[in-house]
Structure formats: C-alpha cells, structure tokens
Amino acid sequence: MTNVDGNGLQHQSLQHQTVLLEEAIEALVWRRDGSYVDGTFGRGGHSRKLLDTLDADGRLIAFDKDPQAIAAAAQITDPRFQIVHESFADLRDALAQRGVAKVSGILLDLGVSSPQIDDPARGFSFRFDGPLDMRMDTTRGESAALWLARATQQEITEVIRDYGEERFAVQIAKALIARRAESERLGPLASTGELAALVANVVKTREKGQNPATRTFQALRIHVNQELAELQVTLEAAAELLEQGGRLVVISFHSLEDRIVKRFMQAQANGPHIDRRLPIRAADLPVPPMKLLGRVRASEAEVAANPRSRSAVMRTAEKVAL
Numbered sequence: 001m002t003n004v005d006g007n008g009l010q011h012q013s014l015q016h017q018t019v020l021l022e023e024a025i026e027a028l029v030w031r032r033d034g035s036y037v038d039g040t041f042g043r044g045g046h047s048r049k050l051l052d053t054l055d056a057d058g059r060l061i062a063f064d065k066d067p068q069a070i071a072a073a074a075q076i077t078d079p080r081f082q083i084v085h086e087s088f089a090d091l092r093d094a095l096a097q098r099g100v101a102k103v104s105g106i107l108l109d110l111g112v113s114s115p116q117i118d119d120p121a122r123g124f125s126f127r128f129d130g131p132l133d134m135r136m137d138t139t140r141g142e143s144a145a146l147w148l149a150r151a152t153q154q155e156i157t158e159v160i161r162d163y164g165e166e167r168f169a170v171q172i173a174k175a176l177i178a179r180r181a182e183s184e185r186l187g188p189l190a191s192t193g194e195l196a197a198l199v200a201n202v203v204k205t206r207e208k209g210q211n212p213a214t215r216t217f218q219a220l221r222i223h224v225n226q227e228l229a230e231l232q233v234t235l236e237a238a239a240e241l242l243e244q245g246g247r248l249v250v251i252s253f254h255s256l257e258d259r260i261v262k263r264f265m266q267a268q269a270n271g272p273h274i275d276r277r278l279p280i281r282a283a284d285l286p287v288p289p290m291k292l293l294g295r296v297r298a299s300e301a302e303v304a305a306n307p308r309s310r311s312a313v314m315r316t317a318e319k320v321a322l
Contacts, residue, residue: 018045034104129193164219
C-alpha cells in the first residue's frame, strides 16, 4: 500500500525506506576510523549503515529533534554511537560539549520520515485527519494551529508564498483569517482535515495528481520547524567543523532546500571574492575552503521501489583547506 505525504510524495505505509543509502555512505566515508555526524537520525537507516562501514575506532554522533526518533536510536547499543536530542542547528555546541573539535564527515538527510507522516497525531499530512501540530519536536515550540491562531494575514501570506511557492497564498491567508473570525462559533482551526478542506476550497487548479493543500502544508511545516534557517546555520557550522578532507553530504527533497545547499557549496568552492584589479599574484590567492564532489539522484531502480526518492538530490563537498 502506498500513501501520499504532506509533500505530495508516495511512500510505503508505516515503513521508512532510507533514500540514497549506499550512495550517501560511499560519498561520506573516506576514513573508517573517523568521527562522523548524522544530523537527521530519523529511523536510523543511514546511521546503521554508517556503523557497519566504520571500524572499531570510528565514532558516530547522531542528532534528531523528534522524540520518536530518539526512542528508535535508543535501541542501538553500539559503544561507537551517541544520540543527541537536539536540532542539527545545535551541532557546534553539542560537539564541543562532547569534546569533539573536528569531524570526518557530516550527513544531512532533510526528508521527513514516513512514520512521522503516517502518524495522524503529528499533523504532517493532509491525508489523515489529526491535530494540526507539525512540530518535529513535540516537546517544545509552537504548533501550526497555535501559530495560525495568532499570525497576521500578511505573515500567513508570506509563509505560504515563500515556503510553499504557492501562487494562491493571498487567497488562502484571507480564508484562514475569515475562518478565525468564526472561531467563537466553530471553535479554533485545529485539525489537518479542516485545513486541507479550507485550502481545497480556495485553490481551484493544481498540477495533475497534486493535492491542493500540498504547498500550504509544506510551507507551514517549514515555518513551524524553522527548517531553512536551521539548515543555513548548520551548513556554516559544518564548514568549520570538518577536518581537512572531511565530507559534507546533504540530501534535499524540495527546491528551497536544494537551492540553499547548492549556493552554499558553490560559495565555499569559489572562495572569497577578490577584486581582479588588485596586484595579487595567483600563488598568493586564498585557497577555496571546499571543493565540489558532485550531485547524485536516485536511480531508476530506487525510484521504482520507493517513489518518494524521485525528488531527492544529494550534493557532496570536501574540505580542502583549514
């Protein structure tokens, strides 16, 4: 049985299939005795494969905001492994607290796990009616319902337009504000089903096969979890934390994420801008801190087995200068 998640992507119900598993570990591991970071443990597919690849002196520190992911990580008893219940945006401080100054590789799989989407209580999917939550970490922060109950029409418009790339953002925001005005009679907007129905009533046209609420759900999830801001912070920290030769591997699932990753890696590979009119010898030019190792997409075989992998883009860069 296949489902369609909050990003309009198909996946196997109640199972999580790790995307680009072999490719990610092959790109990441260049020394088997190194220290590595899995910034998004999820259900542990990449982490387990990484532990199988490292030798006895290797080390893996994984991060996740989701309490359910932390519970899954607790099942790993390998002494080389540690799990941290924090966002990968806290990478720098968390590693410092554990006495880790440099790492050999950092992996970020930015996808939402299938168990998160398939659990109606999490509020990520428009296919299941449940609380309008959308928080990756349900122990802290503001849910989507609470934010929608207080945000201005302009704020809602900007989030849906900028994070969902939704051309009907203004109309959706107006409908949400109008619905809020009826909260005394109808109660607060608090369920995924009602939000999906409201959006569908406003968005009359959509790409074939895509639910009208797809872009709105994506936008709210990104905003509630501050996904793009945290990604930018993490990329900058990763560039500092990688040892010489260290690898940064990032798997993105939508254009907003991939654009940030692409621009960051390109900027690192190009190095600081130098005015060509300055009398500087080529030998004295600063060495760019990273070099690009390429971009990979899922194979036809993987897409056939796991349609969710169709949108995945994996980019890899290597630290070349300290």
